[in-house]
Amino acid sequence: MNSKRKTIIAGNWKMNKTCKEAEALLGEVLPKASDAACEVVVCTPYVDLPVACRVAEGSKVKVGAQNLHFKASGAYTGEISAAMLQELGVSYVIIGHSERREYFAETDATVSLKIGAALEAGLVPILCVGESLEQREQGIMSEHIRTQIKIDLANVSAADMGKVVVAYEPIWAIGTGKTATSAQAQEVCKLIRDTLAELFGADTAESVSILYGGSMNAKNAAELLSQPDIDGGLIGGASLKADDFGQIIAAAK
Numbered sequence: 001m002n003s004k005r006k007t008i009i010a011g012n013w014k015m016n017k018t019c020k021e022a023e024a025l026l027g028e029v030l031p032k033a034s035d036a037a038c039e040v041v042v043c044t045p046y047v048d049l050p051v052a053c054r055v056a057e058g059s060k061v062k063v064g065a066q067n068l069h070f071k072a073s074g075a076y077t078g079e080i081s082a083a084m085l086q087e088l089g090v091s092y093v094i095i096g097h098s099e100r101r102e103y104f105a106e107t108d109a110t111v112s113l114k115i116g117a118a119l120e121a122g123l124v125p126i127l128c129v130g131e132s133l134e135q136r137e138q139g140i141m142s143e144h145i146r147t148q149i150k151i152d153l154a155n156v157s158a159a160d161m162g163k164v165v166v167a168y169e170p171i172w173a174i175g176t177g178k179t180a181t182s183a184q185a186q187e188v189c190k191l192i193r194d195t196l197a198e199l200f201g202a203d204t205a206e207s208v209s210i211l212y213g214g215s216m217n218a219k220n221a222a223e224l225l226s227q228p229d230i231d232g233g234l235i236g237g238a239s240l241k242a243d244d245f246g247q248i249i250a251a252a253k
């Protein structure tokens with residue numbers, strides 16, 4: 001963490017929690033976030049967003065979505081636009097999560113369009129990048145991450161880049177209980193920052209919050225967050241347990 005940048009602890013609930021369950025979980029999370037030294041975000045399923053925005057109103061917790069469609073409106077059955085999220089009071093949106101890339105055929109090209117749509121609506125995009133185990137073993141991790149960053153952010157200006165959050169999520173660490181070591185996570189977060197510096201200038205790169213995601217939990221959070229280029233976490237499994245999520249928030253001092 002670095003005092004110049006915003007520290008962000010964001011929960012990614014994925015496809016978990018009905019509206020009633022979401023209301024109960026958020027009710028447990030709010031008191032744990034009340035004196036947080038960091039920004040706290042919960043990214044819920046679409047249908048839970050209205051209740052989450054209502055419950056979180058006036059608290060320190062911001063609400064995020066897990067996806068959006070890049071078009072403003074139209075014949076896109078089953079999709080949700082940035083304006084629909086913005087009107088609800090949603091502040092953040094996860095874009096390009098590896099599960100969306102893997103199971104829903106999301107590409108760097110659509111991710112890039114989605115980043116543009118989020119920024120236009122005043123939502124903070126949390127852009128996810130990360131390598132598979134195979135790519136790491138083949139020695140093409142750096143090229144892969146740099147390519148993702150370059151294409152996904154191709155249409156973003158330096159001024160707008162200050163509003164984007166990047167999450168490094170090694171695919172082999174997501175939901176597997178296998179966390180990247182703090183050195184591995186730092187190495188790639190630094191690579192991301194260096195790539196941002198090439199594209200947007202050093203000052204902008206220094207201002208971007210870069211999160212780590214992949215089995216971050218109450219036990220390993222403090223160590224990961226102590227790294228100079230890791231400015232927070234994107235947390236899946238552990239964000240579904242208020243106590244664990246609360247301990248991660250507390251570790252982000």
Ligand code: PGA
Nearest residue numbers: 174175214215235236237
């Ligand atoms: P995990 O998920 O913490 O359950 O590994 C992280 C994510 O996919 O954002």
